[in-house]
Structure formats: structure tokens, C-alpha cells
Amino acid sequence: MKSIAFSSGWLSLSLIILLTSVSAIPHNIPRLSVFDRTSLRDLSDTIPAFVWDDLETYFYNQTLDHFNYNPQSYAIFKQRYVINSKYWGGANKSAPIFVYLGAEAPIDGDIQFTGFLPENAPNFKALIVYIEHRFYGQSVPFGPVKKNQGYFSSAQAIADYAEVILYLKEKLSAHYSPVIVIGGSYGGMLASWFRLKYPHIALGALASSAPILYFDDIIPQNGYYSIVSKDFKEASESCYETIKQSWSVIDEVASQPNGLSTLSQRFNTCYPLSDSFELKDYLDGLYSRAAQYDRPPRYPVTVVCGGIDGAPNGTDILSRIFAGVVAATVNRSCYVNGHHNYSRDPYGDWDWQVSDNEVGDGGGSGPVMAAEFAVMVVMELDGSGNGTWL
Numbered sequence: 003m004k005s006i007a008f009s010s011g012w013l014s015l016s017l018i019i020l021l022t023s024v025s026a027i028p029h030n031i032p033r034l035s036v037f038d039r040t041s042l043r044d045l046s047d048t049i050p051a052f053v054w055d056d057l058e059t060y061f062y063n064q065t066l067d068h069f070n071y072n073p074q075s076y077a078i079f080k081q082r083y084v085i086n087s088k089y090w091g092g093a094n095k096s097a098p099i100f101v102y103l104g105a106e107a108p109i110d111g112d113i114q115f116t117g118f119l120p121e122n123a124p125n126f127k128a129l130i131v132y133i134e135h136r137f138y139g140q141s142v143p144f145g146p147v148k149k150n151q152g153y154f155s156s157a158q159a160i161a162d163y164a165e166v167i168l169y170l171k172e173k174l175s176a177h178y179s180p181v182i183v184i185g186g187s188y189g190g191m192l193a194s195w196f197r198l199k200y201p202h203i204a205l206g207a208l209a210s211s212a213p214i215l216y217f218d219d220i221i222p223q224n225g226y227y228s229i230v231s232k233d234f235k236e237a238s239e240s241c242y243e244t245i246k247q248s249w250s251v252i253d254e255v256a257s258q259p260n261g262l263s264t265l266s267q268r269f270n271t272c273y274p275l276s277d278s279f280e281l282k283d284y285l286d287g288l289y290s291r292a293a294q295y296d297r298p299p300r301y302p303v304t305v306v307c308g309g310i311d312g313a314p315n316g317t318d319i320l321s322r323i324f325a326g327v328v329a330a331t332v333n334r335s336c337y338v339n340g341h342h343n344y345s346r347d348p349y350g351d352w353d354w355q356v357s358d359n360e361v362g363d364g365g366g367s368g369p370v371m372a373a374e375f376a377v378m379v380v381m382e383l384d385g386s387g388n389g390t391w392l
């Protein structure tokens with residue numbers, strides 16, 4: 003699987019508030035280039051109806067290329083932004099503007115999940131602005147994405163945000179309204195970068211669950227997976243052990259004659275497995291997502307382990323793993339492949355962004371988007387924090 007997007011989980015995780023304390027942020031900021039991520043969301047969450055009230059959608063004529071002076075740089079594309087002015091105290095009161103920086107998905111989902119903004123806006127009498135990230139949703143530059151992929155970078159994206167914010171402040175005569183940029187996950191990285199790069203535009207940034215330090219030489223190489231492993235171990239030692247042992251069992255079965263069809267049967271796959279990696283990749287994604295979004299009320303790690311541990315005594319490892327899969331997924335007639343076509347993201351291409359070193363290092367040595375994205379660097383869950391690269 004290739005696509006894990008964050009969802010509202012980030013709100014419950016740590017908040018890093020970068021108000022005026024820019025000096026506290028290491029200036030070891032990664033180089034910026036192109037990137038994107040997937041739009042798969044945890045849509046099982048209830049979406050509060052109120053968020054759709056009072057929203058107005060606009061399109062800004064955005065500059066394709068903020069950093070060059072070629073004729074094509076001045077091409078424009080429509081960038082979507084959405085405003086909620088219900089709570090705003092107005093320009094005359096210098097009431098603040100909360101700007102939600104879209105990340106690697108259409109902005110609609112973010113609006114649904116970021117209750118944080120409408121919840122806090124009344125206290126601050128804030129205007130809320132959500133801006134969609136270029137190359138996602140309805141903010142895709144003309145022509146085939148590939149053709150313009152060179153413009154698909156976080157540096158361009160935050161320059162987009164700067165333009166839209168300045169335009170809105172002008173349009174609303176809100177010259178004295180302080181701007182706070184807000185983002186989660188990759189969007190949180192953008193928020194912190196924005197505050198660093200455009201301190202004259204944003205008075206502060208709120209970066210929620212943003213892996214701003216998840217880069218080479220800062221965190222242990224296998225940081226993400228050691229946390230996933232730890233989560234499972236804490237939930238259930240036996241579950242963790244079963245998962246740990248399962249990788250070699252899968253390999254062993256796969257190496258036997260008709261091994262893949264055995265695995266396909268055991269896991270009730272929708273289509274015959276093309277290789278054992280397909281299964282391991284799926285499981286890896288399942289566990290990683292469970293850990294990443296291990297929040298109430300469902301606590302997916304507990305759910306997966308409930309399936310694995312809950313199988314009757316004497317159940318073999320593969321069946322236990324399958325029981326975990328079944329427990330974690332809603333009713334399905336088949337599993338593993340076929341239900342989500344992870345190979346395609348209709349909106350953008352997070353994998354490409356990540357592998358292009360914008361946000362992470364697809365090679366695995368470096369800035370893997372820890373909190374975001376587990377699977378572009380696939381490794382086995384070995385529990386020691388010393389995973390095996392596949």
C-alpha cells in the first residue's frame with residue numbers, strides 16, 4: 003500500500019506552537035522540493051455537520067512558479083480557498099485570521115476534520131481561511147500533472163499561501179489582523195516553514211503532529227517503526243510476538259510450491275497475490291495505520307491485537323494474523339487487495355513527493371515523514387527498533 007494520510011488524529015497529539023519562539027526551532031530545515039501524499043482518510047469518524055455551515059468557496063488566480071522569471075512562470079491556475087467569516091471580529095477590530103494550510107489531499111477532508119479551528123475561532127473572533135495545496139483537489143495546474151510536476155513543491159506551496167494571505171488581507175483591508183498559520187502533519191511542517199520563511203506575514207504557526215525534526219541525523223533511522231512496534235508491544239506482548247514471527251512464516255509459505263495461492267486462500271484475498279511482498283506491504287500498512295491513528299474510541303491497535311490474540315488456542319500464526327485483519331477492517335467479502343487501489347491517487351502524488359526528498363527520504367535513511375507515512379519505506383516489524391529493510 004502506498005498511501006496513508008493523516009486524519010484528525012493529529013489534533014490529539016502533541017502541539018508545537020511556534021509563536022514568537024522561532025529561535026527555538028533548529029534551523030536545520032530540510033531542502034524544499036516537490037512532494038505530495040495520499041488522500042486515504044479515516045472516514046469512519048463522524049463528521050460534525052456544523053463545519054459545513056458558513057463556508058464560502060473561492061478561487062485565487064495563483065502564479066504557477068513563484069521563483070523563476072520564465073514566460074511560463076507567470077501562468078496561473080485556480081487555487082481553491084474556503085472562508086468561514088462567521089466568528090470574525092472584523093478588520094476594524096484587528097481580529098485575527100486563522101489560516102489552515104492545506105496538505106497532501108483535497109481541502110474538503112481537512113475542513114471536515116479540523117474542528118480545532120471553528121472551535122477556537124469564536125474565542126479569538128477569528129476569520130478562518132482554508133487553502134488547498136497545489137496539485138490536490140480542485141487546485142491542480144493546467145495540463146497533465148506530470149508535465150508541471152516541477153512546480154509541485156512545498157516551497158511553491160507556501161509561496162502560494164503567502165500570496166493568498168496577502169491578497170485577502172488587502173481585499174478585506176485587514177492590514178492589522180494578525181495571521182496564525184495552522185497545519186497538521188505535513189501541513190504542520192508547512193506551517194512551521196511558513197513562519198520561518200514569511201515571518202512578516204504570519205505572526206505565529208501552530209504545527210500539530212508535524213514531524214519537523216524527522217530528518218537525517220536527528221532521529222534514529224527506524225524511529226517510525228520502533229514506535230509502531232512499541233505500540234503493539236504495549237497493547238499486547240503476545241500480539242507483538244505473533245506479528246514478529248509472522249513475517250518469516252509468510253516468506254516460508256510463499257517459497258513453497260503454490261505458496262502464493264496458499265497465502266491468497268488463507269487471507270481470502272480479492273485477487274491472487276502476485277508476490278509475498280504484496281501481503282506484507284498490506285499488513286505493514288495496516289499495523290502502521292493502526293498505530294498512527296490509535297485513538298479513542300476505537301483504538302485500532304487494540305482491535306487488531308484483539309483479533310490476533312482472540313483466536314482460539316491452537317490457531318496458527320497465519321490464521322491469527324488474518325483474524326487481526328478481519329478485526330481491523332469493516333465487513334468485506336475479500337481482503338488485502340482489490341478494495342483500495344493504492345496505486346492511484348486521483349489528486350496528487352504523495353509518493354512522488356516523498357521520494358523526491360521533499361518531505362522524506364524514500365530511500366529510508368532519512369527524513370521519512372514519520373508521523374505521516376510508513377510505507378514508502380517498508381520494513382519488517384521486528385520490535386527491536388532495528389527493522390529489516392525489505
Ligand SMILES: *[C@@H]1O[C@H](CO)[C@@H](O)[C@H](O)[C@H]1NC(C)=O
Pocket residue numbers: 061062063
Ligand atoms: C482570474 O483569471 C481569469 C482569467 O484570466 C479572469 O477572468 C478572472 O477575473 C481572474 N479572477 C480574479 C479573481 O482575479
Ligand SMILES: *[C@@H]1O[C@H](CO)[C@@H](O)[C@H](O)[C@H]1NC(C)=O
Pocket residue numbers: 092094
Ligand atoms: C471600519 O472603519 C472604517 C473607517 O473608520 C469605516 O468606514 C467602516 O465602516 C468600518 N467598518 C466596519 C465593518 O465597521
Ligand SMILES: *[C@@H]1O[C@H](CO)[C@@H](O)[C@H](O)[C@H]1NC(C)=O
Pocket residue numbers: 311312313314315
Ligand atoms: C487459551 O489457553 C489459555 C491457557 O489454557 C487460557 O488462559 C486462555 O483463555 C485460552 N484462550 C482462548 C482464546 O481460548
Ligand SMILES: *[C@@H]1O[C@H](CO)[C@@H](O)[C@H](O)[C@H]1NC(C)=O
Pocket residue numbers: 332333
Ligand atoms: C457485518 O456482517 C455481519 C454478518 O453478516 C452483520 O451482522 C454486521 O451487522 C455487519 N457489520 C457491519 C458494520 O456492516
Ligand SMILES: *[C@@H]1O[C@H](CO)[C@@H](O)[C@H](O)[C@H]1NC(C)=O
Pocket residue numbers: 340341343345346
Ligand atoms: C488499480 O489501478 C491501476 C492503475 O490504473 C490499474 O491498472 C489496476 O487495474 C487497478 N486495480 C484495481 C483492482 O482496480
Ligand SMILES: *[C@@H]1O[C@H](CO)[C@@H](O)[C@H](O)[C@H]1NC(C)=O
Pocket residue numbers: 386388
Ligand atoms: C541491528 O541490526 C544490525 C545489522 O543487522 C545488527 O548488527 C545489530 O546487532 C542489530 N541490533 C539489534 C538491537 O538487534
